[in-house]
Amino acid sequence: MALVVQKYGGSSVADANSVKRVAKRIAEAKRAGNDVVVVVSAMGDTTDELLDLAAQITPLPPQRELDILLTAGERISMSLLAMAITNLGVKAKSFTGQQAGVITDAVHGRARIVDVVPSRIRETIEKGQVAIVAGFQGVNTDTNDVTTLGRGGSDTTAVAIAAGLGADVCEIYTDVDGVFTADPRIVPTARKIDRVTYEEMLELAASGAKVLALRSVEYARRYAVPVHVRSSFSHATGTLVTGTYGNPIDPNAPAGDPGTDKEAAVEAPIISGVAHDRSEAKITVVGVPDVPGMAARIFEVVAAAGANIDMIVQNVSAAHTGLTDISFTLPEGDGPVTMAALKAVQGEIRYESLQFDDQIGKLSLIGAGMKSHPGVSAKLFAALRDAGINIEMISTSEIRISVVTRADSLDDAVRAVHSAFGLDSTEGEAVVYAGTGR
Numbered sequence: 018m019a020l021v022v023q024k025y026g027g028s029s030v031a032d033a034n035s036v037k038r039v040a041k042r043i044a045e046a047k048r049a050g051n052d053v054v055v056v057v058s059a060m061g062d063t064t065d066e067l068l069d070l071a072a073q074i075t076p077l078p079p080q081r082e083l084d085i086l087l088t089a090g091e092r093i094s095m096s097l098l099a100m101a102i103t104n105l106g107v108k109a110k111s112f113t114g115q116q117a118g119v120i121t122d123a124v125h126g127r128a129r130i131v132d133v134v135p136s137r138i139r140e141t142i143e144k145g146q147v148a149i150v151a152g153f154q155g156v157n158t159d160t161n162d163v164t165t166l167g168r169g170g171s172d173t174t175a176v177a178i179a180a181g182l183g184a185d186v187c188e189i190y191t192d193v194d195g196v197f198t199a200d201p202r203i204v205p206t207a208r209k210i211d212r213v214t215y216e217e218m219l220e221l222a223a224s225g226a227k228v229l230a231l232r233s234v235e236y237a238r239r240y241a242v243p244v245h246v247r248s249s250f251s252h253a254t255g256t257l258v259t260g261t262y263g264n265p266i267d268p269n270a271p272a273g274d275p276g277t278d279k280e281a282a283v284e285a286p287i288i289s290g291v292a293h294d295r296s297e298a299k300i301t302v303v304g305v306p307d308v309p310g311m312a313a314r315i316f317e318v319v320a321a322a323g324a325n326i327d328m329i330v331q332n333v334s335a336a337h338t339g340l341t342d343i344s345f346t347l348p349e350g351d352g353p354v355t356m357a358a359l360k361a362v363q364g365e366i367r368y369e370s371l372q373f374d375d376q377i378g379k380l381s382l383i384g385a386g387m388k389s390h391p392g393v394s395a396k397l398f399a400a401l402r403d404a405g406i407n408i409e410m411i412s413t414s415e416i417r418i419s420v421v422t423r424a425d426s427l428d429d430a431v432r433a434v435h436s437a438f439g440l441d442s443t444e445g446e447a448v449v450y451a452g453t454g455r
């Protein structure tokens with residue numbers, strides 16, 4: 018008998034029939050003899066619709082109220098799911114994040130889980146019942162206020178509950194068959210990845226592959242929670258995310274750390290996949306005096322504005338003017354405050370002007386094997402050249418190369434790079450079962 022945490026995303030519980038379908042699946046897992054804890058997201062695009070609603074009331078809703086509003090989405094799905102499971106003759110009880118013991122810091126809108134005290138969940142399991150937990154939410158014990166974990170946060174709730182309970186596996190049920198070599202909505206020939214390490218998954222998630230929220234992967238790595246990403250619309254085996262290329266669920270499968278184990282390293286692919294991100298914007302500070310301390314001053318101002326910067330490029334200064342341009346990318350939502358903060362110091366820094374560009378896209382090629390393979394960047398740039406796509410910024414790490422392009426050429430860029438690295442599947446097209454991609 019295993020203890021299984023199952024998380025169902027919004028597209029898996031989009032309407033009443035989907036809730037009933039998912040309930041059947043949960044009841045089956047329970048009847049098969051497992052202890053089952055379920056984490057559920059808001060139905061369909063509920064969270065986006067609630068955000069739209071708030072935007073119709075006020076352009077800048079108070080963060081505390083916004084969090085209370087958004088957590089309502091998961092309350093709807095958790096209670097309906099508990100009803101549907103009970104209807105099937107299996108006892109089930111739903112809990113808000115607060116009731117489930119998900120304790121967070123006090124940062125509204127992107128709270129971090131600081132502790133999980135799942136005593137009510139344990140009691141429920143011990144009674145032989147299924148516990149349903151509302152994803153994406155928690156409570157701060159200093160303010161006693163409800164918080165949300167940031168978009169996609171139900172994944173993090175699921176992994177945190179799995180870690181807190183010492184579950185055997187955390188199953189993330191979604192609308193595709195697992196983690197693919199690229200988003201199947203953009204690249205129909207994307208290939209399902211059977212196994213991926215936490216490190217590679219971290220890079221994929223950080224680079225925009227929203228199939229798993231970044232923080233859920235960080236959490237899974239820290240507490241060594243095996244994560245199985247799979248579809249709620251099929252019974253196909255999905256993608257195992259673990260610390261090694263081995264399989265902790267199947268003891269007969271080979272195990273090993275690709276970092277230290279030569280046999281496991283042979284299994285490591287050179288490239289794991291191509292991720293894309295449309296959520297960033299670019300700010301350019303034009304005509305900055307090229308003297309020591311300017312970059313430090315600019316990024317002090319940017320940091321004080323609370324923006325998380327990603328890529329940075331500084332041009333070679335023109336000899337006759339002694340001026341240079343500094344460009345950086347940041348989450349689009351951080352744009353307005355950052356622009357305002359930089360404008361306020363124009364007199365002090367004496368730059369010429371500021372530009373804001375939200376029509377950019379970022380493509381990232383990820384693979385733990387690329388560090389030992391020269392020529393990966395050259396091949397990436399050649400693929401983009403052959404597709405007629407201009408590169409605006411570049412950044413690299415040991416296991417990732419990212420480039421910024423125009424937003425409207427991003428899809429073509431992803432497809433070109435995916436093909437150039439031989440990632441296209443020969444076994445037919447990837448299935449996208451549901452969801453709006455919103």
Ligand code: ADP
Binds near residue numbers: 028058227
């Ligand atoms: P859920 O509602 O189940 O949380 P999400 O929409 O958050 O689902 O995540 C699933 C979606 O992630 C897929 O429908 C797919 O479009 C997108 N996605 C992006 N990159 C990848 C990838 N590399 N592999 C699989 N899916 C991806």
Ligand code: ASP
Binds near residue numbers: 064065171
């Ligand atoms: N409902 C939340 C969102 O849409 C959390 C989640 O689905 O994981 O971001």
Ligand code: MG
Binds near residue numbers: 172227228229230
């Ligand atoms: Mg999600």
